[in-house]
Structure formats: C-alpha cells, structure tokens
Amino acid sequence: MSELQSALLLRKQLAELNKNPVEGFSAGLIDDSDIYRWEVLLIGPPDTLYEGGFFKAHIYFPKEYPLRPPKMKFITEIWHPNIEKNGDVCISILHEPGDDKWGYEKACERWLPIHTVETIMISVISMLADPNDQSPANVDAAKEWRENFPEFKRKVARCVRRSQEEML
Amino acid sequence: MGNCLQGLTSSNDGVSLLRGSETPPPLLESQSSSDLQLHASSSSGMAFGPPPPYEESMPMYHPTPNVSRPASQLTEEEQVKIAKRIGLIQHLPTGTYDGCKKNRECVICMVEFMVGDAVRYLPCMHTYHVECIDDWLMRSFTCPSCMEPVESALLSTYEAN
Structure with a gap:
C-alpha cells in the first residue's frame, strides 16, 4: 500500500468519524498536517471502574497501514493490566500476525488490514471493561487486579479523578 | 506502489x-x-x-x-x-469486477469497486482488489475478513479435484 493510499484511507476514516461520531470516543489529529498521528479521547466505559474518566491517547500509524498495525499510547495516566506504565497499549489486535513472541495469540486475534480506528477503539473499550491478565503489560497492575482488588480500584479511581481535573 | x-x-x-x-x-x-x-x-x-x-x-x-x-x-x-x-x-483466481451487488467495496482500502477493477477471489469467496490483497497475502496468508488460512483452503480444493 503506497503512502498516498494509506493517507487516503486515514483521511476517509477521519471524515467518516467526524460526520458520524461513534459512542465512547472522539478522534482527531495531533497536528492537522499529519494524517498518520491521531489523538483520541476515550470516555471511560459505563459500568466499569473507568466510568466518568476522560482518557487522552495517541495513535501512530505506519506508512504501510493497513498492512501493518498502528501503535497506541495513553497520554493520560491510566492503571490497567494491559497498558504499560508509560501508556503503551498492549492488545493482540495491534500485534502483527507473525509477531507472536509468546506463542499464545491465535492468528485471528492479531492485526488484520480491515481494522480501522473505530474497531481498534472498540477493542480498547472492551479491554478496559475486561482486562486480560494472561498477558499483562503492567505486571503490578495485573497482580493487584488479581490479589488486591480494593487497592486496584483505588488506583483506577485516582486516575479517573485526575483525568477529570485535566479536562477542566 | x-x-x-x-x-x-x-x-x-x-x-x-x-x-x-x-x-x-x-x-x-x-x-x-x-x-x-x-x-x-x-x-x-x-x-x-x-x-x-x-x-x-x-x-x-x-x-x-x-x-x-x-x-x-x-x-x-x-x-x-x-x-x-x-x-x-x-x-488464486482473479477477475474483473462486474458490478456484482454482493461485493461493493474492497474492505482493505475501503474504496468501492468500479466495474473493470482487477479483483482476486479467495477460496472463502471474499473478494478484494488484486493490489490490496496480494500485498497482505505476502505478509500473512489469511483472509482478512474471515481469517481463514488461505493455504489449507487452497490445498484442500486441489486435493478434492
């Protein structure tokens, strides 16, 4: 896929998301001149510990998109087993098909060229509601989630509160 | 390209x-x-x-x-x-898009098929632009829509014939 085509595809998605916003997040560009770097604002999903939070994240697309996946990084601090402490999101659909370092991901759970910003965000929202502690990116958060849930809840609540303050 | x-x-x-x-x-x-x-x-x-x-x-x-x-x-x-x-x-068979209403869009580039576009049919019958799907198949030999491994589907078709 040429650079031109990946840019066209991303512009198309941006226009579509502006026209028909999807519940749960809003999307735009970090810098209007760079279609490959997106900024999304994710609304903490209802009935989860993250409810009420506003989490800002960046999505970085490679020029080979959609043949290769983007990377996603939370800018707002967030405590979750599948998000590294530096904000990097670790979900299987953002991993390339041949890139199964640990051998536990089925090919069908990994990156496909039909994924869009919308499908990625839906996966991330579902990850927030339902952490996968088989492949923790934040081992401390995963351990706490399993063994000391009250403390896990407190940490998440603090992130939610801070994210609200940042929005003011 | x-x-x-x-x-x-x-x-x-x-x-x-x-x-x-x-x-x-x-x-x-x-x-x-x-x-x-x-x-x-x-x-x-x-x-x-x-x-x-x-x-x-x-x-x-x-x-x-x-x-x-x-x-x-x-x-x-x-x-x-x-x-x-x-x-x-x-x-894998190829053809030109004939305006069939069943497949309207190449889900890789999200562009509607135009009559005459070169398309490729996978064994699962999902259809894509030749250029879009070939680039993907060189990386991963699976159908992006149904995730069927193309190789096994292709070989079983051959064995059946």
Whole structure:
C-alpha cells in the first residue's frame, strides 16, 4: 500500500468519524498536517471502574497501514493490566500476525488490514471493561487486579479523578 | 506502489509449485524492481546475477510480517518460502469486477469497486482488489475478513479435484 493510499484511507476514516461520531470516543489529529498521528479521547466505559474518566491517547500509524498495525499510547495516566506504565497499549489486535513472541495469540486475534480506528477503539473499550491478565503489560497492575482488588480500584479511581481535573 | 507481484501475474512462469515436490525449489533473483522473475533453478547454490543497478525502490519482501528486506538479503529458506507463497497467490483466481451487488467495496482500502477493477477471489469467496490483497497475502496468508488460512483452503480444493 503506497503512502498516498494509506493517507487516503486515514483521511476517509477521519471524515467518516467526524460526520458520524461513534459512542465512547472522539478522534482527531495531533497536528492537522499529519494524517498518520491521531489523538483520541476515550470516555471511560459505563459500568466499569473507568466510568466518568476522560482518557487522552495517541495513535501512530505506519506508512504501510493497513498492512501493518498502528501503535497506541495513553497520554493520560491510566492503571490497567494491559497498558504499560508509560501508556503503551498492549492488545493482540495491534500485534502483527507473525509477531507472536509468546506463542499464545491465535492468528485471528492479531492485526488484520480491515481494522480501522473505530474497531481498534472498540477493542480498547472492551479491554478496559475486561482486562486480560494472561498477558499483562503492567505486571503490578495485573497482580493487584488479581490479589488486591480494593487497592486496584483505588488506583483506577485516582486516575479517573485526575483525568477529570485535566479536562477542566 | 512497489508491488512486486505485478510482473508475475502478467507473465506466468509456468512453474506450478503445487504439483509435486520433485521440482527443485525456485530461487528469487532480483534483476530490477519492475522485472522480478521466478526461476526454477536447475543448478544448486545461489544463482544471483550481478547486483541490480541502483534504484530507489527495491522490491521488498516480508519473511515475517514486520520485516522488510530486498531479495538479495533473504536467506535461502526465506526465498523458498516467499517463492512458494508467490506461486500459491498466483493460483488464486482473479477477475474483473462486474458490478456484482454482493461485493461493493474492497474492505482493505475501503474504496468501492468500479466495474473493470482487477479483483482476486479467495477460496472463502471474499473478494478484494488484486493490489490490496496480494500485498497482505505476502505478509500473512489469511483472509482478512474471515481469517481463514488461505493455504489449507487452497490445498484442500486441489486435493478434492
């Protein structure tokens, strides 16, 4: 896929998301001149510990998109087993098909060229509601989630509160 | 576009990689970015010609999906794997879009098919632009829509016939 085509595809998605916003997040560009770097604002999903939070994240697309996946990084601090402490999101659909370092991901759970910003965000929202502690990116958060849930809840609540303050 | 398969689809080399294993493994030889050919090598060893003239866009191959290397930097094993992959892709039927209402859009580039577009049909009957799907199949041999492994579907079709 040429650079031109990946840019066209991303512009198309941006226009579509502006026209028909999807519940749960809003999307735009970090810098209007760079279609490959997106900024999304994710609304903490209802009935989860993250409810009420506003989490800002960046999505970085490679020029080979959609043949290769983007990377996603939370800018707002967030405590979750599948998000590294530096904000990097670790979900299987953002991993390339041949890139199964640990051998536990089925090919069908990994990156496909039909994924869009919308499908990625839906996966991330579902990850927030339902952490996968088989492949923790934040081992401390995963351990706490399993063994000391009250403390896990407190940490998440603090992130939610801070994210609200940042929005003011 | 850098699609290394275009030269292959137009000029079939007649080497069927599906028929029997007696054919020696073909080697990739990079001659120029637009004229990449498959050779059924008759002699053993690496059959590289003189280095290709300097060009800005060498055809890139993906021994694994996140690795991009020109043919000259592939191991023999990777060359065989990629040559087999190219051979298998060539066996997938192609056609031109006829306006069929069932398939309206190529879900990879999200562009509606136009009558006359070159399309490729996977064994699961999902349809894509040839350029879009070939680039993906060189990285991962699965249907992006249903995730069916193309190789097993293709081979079982052959066995059935």
